[in-house]
Amino acid sequence: MKKNSLNAWFKSGSPGIWMSGGAVSIAVIMTIGLLLVIAVRGLGHFWPADLLQATYAIPGQASHVVVGEVVQAEEVPLARLKGAGLPVPDNGPEFMTRELLKVGNRDIYGADFTWLVGDWLVDQKKPVELMTLVRREWGNFYGTLVSVKESGKVIAEGEAGWPTLQERIVRVEDLAKQLSKLEKKDIGAINHGLERLRLKTRKLELEKTLTAEAQADIDAERAELDAKYKGLESQLLELHHAVDRDSIVVREADGKEIEISLGKIVHAYQPNGMSVFTKLRMYFANLWEFLSDDPREANTEGGIFPAIFGTVMMTLIMAMIVTPFGVLAAVYLREYAKQGPLTRVIRIAVNNLAGVPAIVYGVFGLGFFVYVLGGSLDRLFFAEALPAPTFGTPGLMWASLTLAILAVPVVIVATEEGLARIPRAVREGSLALGATKAETLWKVVLPMASPAMMTGMILAVARAAGEVAPLMLVGVVKLAPSLPVDGNYPYLHLDQKIMHLGFHIYDVGFQSPNVEAARPLVYATALLLVMVIAGLNLSAVAIRNHLREKYKALDH
Template sequence: MSNELKLKNQTVSQWVKSGDPWVWLNAGAVAICVIMVIGLLALIAVRGLGHFWPADINQGTYSLPGSTPYTLVAERVESAEVPAAQLREAGIPVEAHHDLMVRSLMKTGNRDVYGSDFRWIIDEYFTDITKPEMLFAAERHEWGNLYGYLKAVKEDGQVVAQTEDLTPTDSALATWAAFERSIERATTIYDDIHEVEKGEIGAINHKLERLRLEQRRLELNDELTPEKLADIDAQRAEQDALYQALQQRLIDLYAEINRDTFIVQVMDGSEHELQVAKIVRAYRPNAMGIAEKMGFYGSKVVEFLTAEPREANTEGGVFPAIFGTVMMVLLMTVLVTPFGVVAAVYLREYASQGFVTRTIRIAVNNLAGVPSIVYGVFGLGFFIYFLGSGIDQAFFPEALPSPTFGTGGLMWASITLALLTVPVVIVATEEGLSRIPRNVREGSLALGATKAETLWRVVLPMASPAIMTGVILAVARAAGEVAPLMLVGVVKLAPSLPLDGNYPFIHLDQKFMHLGFHIYDVGFQSPNVEAARPLVYATALLLVIVIALLNLAAVTIRNHLREKYKSLEM
């Protein structure tokens, strides 16, 4: 037995010395990390993407013990088991013989009628549940969702379709068809109004503001002659005439869009007359098949990606935030890459490798660990208050006291994040330069190339994969940063994109929206937490996808460069 035990111990010792246990340990750790990441993404996807599915609307009787029964019409949002004792401590009169009870969050909508659009119920006391086909849900520009039965449709105060049926009879379906046509008409007019207000009138306001600033600049420089003033007045009069014409067109459009109304019966039996113009879309989920629900789901996802937010960012889309995030990251990349590469080239190729250079490298490595909010404070104090104010005094005195660059904007946010990520690019580029064999440099110099030509034509192309690695790391960190952006340019809701058709087309001084800040705002600053919660998950998933796509593009470029210059490394 002792010999067998010694043999087993020797076998185990040899196995440990071979390194196999560490290989398996590392493999297990990687597997656990991958499973955790996939699980986290799956949780975010289920919680976020499920928000866009058209859930059935339940109608039933809700009656707590000792309370008056009432009709409840709502969507079921989530359910959970809770101890009955906890419910009784909260003052909910549940029966004593229960230990656990199912508690559900129901979305009742109609916030303008009931004051809130969510309520908790105890499932056991929600009885006689049905899903009537004529129950409809309507998304509105304000006040959230509307649930109820359609009773009538009016045009100019005259009833054009009505029904008393709560079942899908011919009259009820005809009334619903008239309602859909009215919504389609109102949506078309709403798009025209948006185009006039944001597009045409926006362009006129931009031109008028430029004329005002031009006149102010001439006054400050004592160059405002009667001829120049007359020319400015003539241009202003032309724009005013166009503005008055567009104002009249808006008045006509608003008169058209406010023509139609509809009458809806809500769950307490009361009837309300509302404007069709307030409706974004209306649908009857209980009457929809799987194919119809999938089509509706696709349209909602597209709206989320392409539309502007509404209802305090709890409804609508996040396109301005997507645009702002991508544009800021691209500007940051354009700024950080050349500065980081130049600094790394100097430290590795030109600087004397002494105490000062070592100190600079230590400082760069330490900068990579500085909290991002510190960079935000620095950006606010140096870029905005000092540099931006100086730019306003020197180049935009006519706009003062309103700041142009002396306030947060896209440019300062991009520069701040470039400063935050430049240590990463420097370190990665230096590592790439250090891996290039010395004989490659010597061979280039031996063939008659200068040091600058060797650097530009040989060394940097071979180090380009390492440079792209630094860019990938910089993008991954910068795209998800929120704290510094809160100080240097990001806002809850930007009235317009920083890129439009007005000169100079790219407005680097404008504030912008960002997906990371949008998540923070919706999750922690929203007045309607329950309505905002699904959008937090959906926006978080979208931010992960945007960062992954940006990194994937950089990885593709890096792999292409690596294959291109692989022969030079051999």
């Protein structure tokens, strides 16, 4: 009886249903778990951690005071510590605790992080006066405030100088914003104008049309730009002097005092004396800075806004290129091409292109787009700039085109499947009412197949936005803080190199000289890349769902 019941259960298909459901559940749980691990390790980096002060007493050696953030703690075998040359006792416990401390002060110690044996950290405490200085270079500084100076003169000392320090940091931050605007926007526009005049002069020389009158006009424009630059240069010097006016004297853990200009400080805070609400507010401020600021310190500090902008811009340009080409190719193969051996071979080739390794597309993009097409454009339209390349070098346009070629097979296949689903009766009904084949295609068939086109675009965006290997060859670089969009003609600079979140993860994770500092940023950037791709996909899904509702007749 049991055997018959078991056979009936297998024949009913229930095991397959349970196995499929279990596989889907495991995949979902693993995906959510991975995202949670990335989120916890990445987002935790922005929390203002407390500072520990302790005496590090190594047996048989002179003790010294250490200050820093406890980043990680682990149990390690005694033999491992002994192998590292530490004076651990032979009759000690089998395992000892080892703690990773972020001690900062890289300009003094040479490294931000150090491993210390937890059992040798004695007299541990968290003094309220300990402060963290987030600097523009050399990483964080941990210590205490000695005095605040203005033009070399002490104006406040000790803890009484903390409010003065905060006021001066706000002032310096405002001046730094003015300085950045002056350098990037105003002086950048003048430099762009001077370069434009240089290229104009060179072009007229090559065409042998540089008359005295044209030269006089160019000289007049150049003189006007030079005059503007001299005025801005004086403002620039004044701002630099104002930024460097204030400084502070600080004391590190071992008592050494150093003077730091406030122009090199981004933030100053005392985490041990901060409430949870204050830390939460600072946490979101740090998170916003990560999303909106430029990178610094070999990409291990600051923000990643240029990488976000470059990723989104390149993906949008790629989508605008790949969609019409993919749709037109699918329309021709499905609606116009004679269905025979040649058409079948083309479809097989398209399907095979979807499986070609991405790096192959990168090599093709470098060889054809950059060197052949870009070099030809330079010789035809930008001869005045040669030998400096304009489009004959990797840039935003070539990166977008390379990704478009990589993604076009996906769009073709999805669009063809959508066109194949349109009932023949719909086409015949349109033709019977007097519409031409072209009118039937553009006004009836394509609108009804638009959800499938959006599906193809979603798949294309999902694949292309996360690619890294081909982009390393055709336009993505380690650092490009200048955005490809600005107020200088032609406003969108397709020849400019860009940053990308995927390459940023690779660079920070595998090329950074400061591995421990880079690790949390790898997790945070990876989470952000997933969110950017998900945002782009959800936008496309919303459009697809709207189109499905609009053309519901397709399902009937």
